[in-house]
Amino acid sequence: MTFEKNGEPLLRVEHLTKEFPVESGVFGRRANAKRVHAVEDISFDIYPGETFGLVGESGCGKSTTGRTIMRLHNPTSGKVIFDGKDVAKMKKRELKEMRRNMQYIFQDPQASLNPRMTIGEIVSEPLIIHNVMPDAKKRMDYVRELLDTVGLNPEHINRYPHEFSGGQRQRVGIARAFALHPKLIICDEPVSALDVSIQAQVLNLLSDLQKQFGTAYLFIAHDLSVVQHISDRVAVMYLGHLMEYSDWKTLYDTPYHPYTQSLLSAVPIPDPDVQRSRKRIILRGDPPSPIDPPTGCPFHTRCPIAKDVCSKDVPELREVAPGHFCACHFAEPNPIKTSSVDLGTK
Amino acid sequence: MTEKKDMYEKNKQVSAEAPNQQEEELDSSAPTRTLWGDAWNRLRKNKLAIIAIVWIIFMVILALSADLWVPQTLGKPNAQIYDVRLPMSAKHPFGTDQLGRDVLSRVIYGARISLAVGVLATAISTVIGLVMGAIAAYYGGIWDTIIMRLADIFLAFPYTLFVIAMLAVIGPGIQNVFIAIGILGWPSIARVFRSAILTVKENDYVDAARSMGASDLRIITRHIFPNSVASIVVYATMNIGGAILTESALSYLGMGVVPPDPSWGSLIEAGQTYLSTEPWLMIMPGLAILTTVLAFTLLGDGLRDALDVKMKDA
Numbered sequence: 001m002t003f004e005k006n007g008e009p010l011l012r013v014e015h016l017t018k019e020f021p022v023e024s025g026v027f028g029r030r031a032n033a034k035r036v037h038a039v040e041d042i043s044f045d046i047y048p049g050e051t052f053g054l055v056g057e058s059g060c061g062k063s064t065t066g067r068t069i070m071r072l073h074n075p076t077s078g079k080v081i082f083d084g085k086d087v088a089k090m091k092k093r094e095l096k097e098m099r100r101n102m103q104y105i106f107q108d109p110q111a112s113l114n115p116r117m118t119i120g121e122i123v124s125e126p127l128i129i130h131n132v133m134p135d136a137k138k139r140m141d142y143v144r145e146l147l148d149t150v151g152l153n154p155e156h157i158n159r160y161p162h163e164f165s166g167g168q169r170q171r172v173g174i175a176r177a178f179a180l181h182p183k184l185i186i187c188d189e190p191v192s193a194l195d196v197s198i199q200a201q202v203l204n205l206l207s208d209l210q211k212q213f214g215t216a217y218l219f220i221a222h223d224l225s226v227v228q229h230i231s232d233r234v235a236v237m238y239l240g241h242l243m244e245y246s247d248w249k250t251l252y253d254t255p256y257h258p259y260t261q262s263l264l265s266a267v268p269i270p271d272p273d274v275q276r277s278r279k280r281i282i283l284r285g286d287p288p289s290p291i292d293p294p295t296g297c298p299f300h301t302r303c304p305i306a307k308d309v310c311s312k313d314v315p316e317l318r319e320v321a322p323g324h325f326c327a328c329h330f331a332e333p334n335p336i337k338t339s340s341v342d343l344g345t346k
Numbered sequence: 347m348t349e350k351k352d353m354y355e356k357n358k359q360v361s362a363e364a365p366n367q368q369e370e371e372l373d374s375s376a377p378t379r380t381l382w383g384d385a386w387n388r389l390r391k392n393k394l395a396i397i398a399i400v401w402i403i404f405m406v407i408l409a410l411s412a413d414l415w416v417p418q419t420l421g422k423p424n425a426q427i428y429d430v431r432l433p434m435s436a437k438h439p440f441g442t443d444q445l446g447r448d449v450l451s452r453v454i455y456g457a458r459i460s461l462a463v464g465v466l467a468t469a470i471s472t473v474i475g476l477v478m479g480a481i482a483a484y485y486g487g488i489w490d491t492i493i494m495r496l497a498d499i500f501l502a503f504p505y506t507l508f509v510i511a512m513l514a515v516i517g518p519g520i521q522n523v524f525i526a527i528g529i530l531g532w533p534s535i536a537r538v539f540r541s542a543i544l545t546v547k548e549n550d551y552v553d554a555a556r557s558m559g560a561s562d563l564r565i566i567t568r569h570i571f572p573n574s575v576a577s578i579v580v581y582a583t584m585n586i587g588g589a590i591l592t593e594s595a596l597s598y599l600g601m602g603v604v605p606p607d608p609s610w611g612s613l614i615e616a617g618q619t620y621l622s623t624e625p626w627l628m629i630m631p632g633l634a635i636l637t638t639v640l641a642f643t644l645l646g647d648g649l650r651d652a653l654d655v656k657m658k659d660a
């Protein structure tokens with residue numbers, strides 16, 4: 001299944017950069033204070049109704065990207081153009097209007113629901129804020145409906161979040177995100193806090209709702225198989241940089257970037273013969289600190305094919321195949337053997 | 347785009363029918379619960395808290411209705427020497443003081459000033475403290491620095507001395523005692539509330555509210571306040587006792603109530619001279635302070651538990 005791009009992108013992220021200061025003195029910040037380079041010059045776009053997966057290891061800036069798009073953080077530089085307007089420059093009123101069309105699902109359903117509000121109050125809150133349904137009775141009926149849609153018992157409308165299981169709580173978070181029928185929902189690792197069996201249910205719910213409402217997702221995750229399950233296109237992040245993106249099938253079948261290749265080679269395959277015999281790319285060391293990132297390509301310190309140029313020049317994202325972008329000086333397609341037996345040594 | 351609309355319409359139709367099927371089930375569910383309604387339900391089950399509430403209401407009624415039934419003459423000085431410092435009796439349940447006045451009447455009238463100081467001064471401190479704490483914690487940065495350093499300056503002065511200094515500026519009198527104790531009490535409440543907010547603010551549900559487009563006021567009142575109110579409720583009820591005691595110290599120093607008006611504090615100060623011979627002069631108003639402060643503290647404890655939604659038996 002490949003996604004057909006139709007018309008204008010819903011969200012265009014252009015050269016987005018987000019840095020956090022790590023030190024601040026008594027008399028304000030020093031000009032040369034150290035900064036965490038959480039997101040470095042990333043660009044991508046999301047079309048209406050598509051699911052754009054964003055993967056990477058912990059601390060690579062995935063969540064910061066999502067939060068900056070939502071403007072829970074102010075971007076250091078770059079543009080986030082949503083529905084034709086730059087989110088980074090919006091005034092309060094415009095921002096509120098924008099948030100009607102862009103919602104967020106959080107990783108930890110325990111922390112993202114106010115423990116002192118009933119789930120009815122939680123789900124109806126976006127409706128109250130945007131004054132969509134002024135009539136209280138109608139609103140509660142609609143909330144019951146929504147709870148039913150996400151697979152919760154509408155009778156539980158007066159219960160508190162702690163009376164639910166993790167999967168149910170995440171469904172409440174999903175109902176809240178869908179209450180206003182937004183055009184884009186940023187899903188920040190929505191299933192990584194859940195059991196594997198519940199993960200599948202919640203993922204299926206998300207894709208059902210997408211079909212029903214035509215919502216676009218920015219789906220952030222660290223689990224490649226989860227992303228594969230739901231995404232139309234997938235982007236790989238490393239140390240704040242976008243390394244590679246393409247539609248999921250191309251990316252999983254013929255990854256160009258050595259980092260993507262090593263990531264995919266680490267995905268366990270539920271077939272012992274294949275699993276035992278396939279070639280794994282083992283990376284040495286840990287990712288460098290985002291406070292003091294390496295010069296040139298952020299990956300050159302661990303890259304198996306790095307040459308001199310990699311430590312000097314930052315590779316541009318270039319189109320290596322139609323719709324397939326990769327940021328590497330020496331990128332070559334390297335189909336990872338997933339089904340055939342490959343007796344390569346480690 | 348049109349397809350999406352169709353989906354939406356379809357969904358609307360489907361869901362429009364759904365409530366009818368479920369009407370009966372839905373009606374059987376409890377009426378809409380609110381945080382404060384639930385809290386009251388839990389509070390009712392807490393015996394100690396109910397006793398405390400009853401006691402506080404009793405004291406308030408006693409103080410308010412005193413003019414109606416306490417014989418005025420009992421509170422007046424009695425020149426006859428044999429009526430002075432009488433022990434407890436049926437006629438004078440708490441005995442009489444060094445001027446022959448009925449101590450029970452004095453304690454009941456004293457409740458007016460002491461309760462008013464406790465509640466009003468705490469209310470003033472709490473309101474100022476809440477606003478200051480909320481601004482400091484929520485907006486942070488320069489606001490945090492300014493407000494918290496200001497609080498440090500306030501706290502650096504000995505409290506009673508600071509109140510006396512303020513009274514020296516604005517003049518003595520009972521209204522000014524309310525104001526002085528109230529205004530000078532804000533820094534500690536601001537600190538407690540600030541730290542409570544800083545903890546709550548980090549939670550995802552605050553970000554969730556922001557990402558929904560909620561205003562700052564809504565986030566503070568609907569999300570941050572209900573989750574940090576417990577510590578404030580406890581602190582404020584304790585503060586009532588402190589305010590009552592501060593007022594007694596001021597009265598003793600002649601900065602508070604003007605004799606012959608009684609307050610519990612001034613009664614204790616007046617009675618302490620006779621502690622070894624006529625202890626009731628001090629013990630009776632002391633008991634009034636003790637039981638009332640205890641009642642407020644127990645009420646605070648009860649409220650803290652009642653406001654915790656995770657407690658069972660809602």
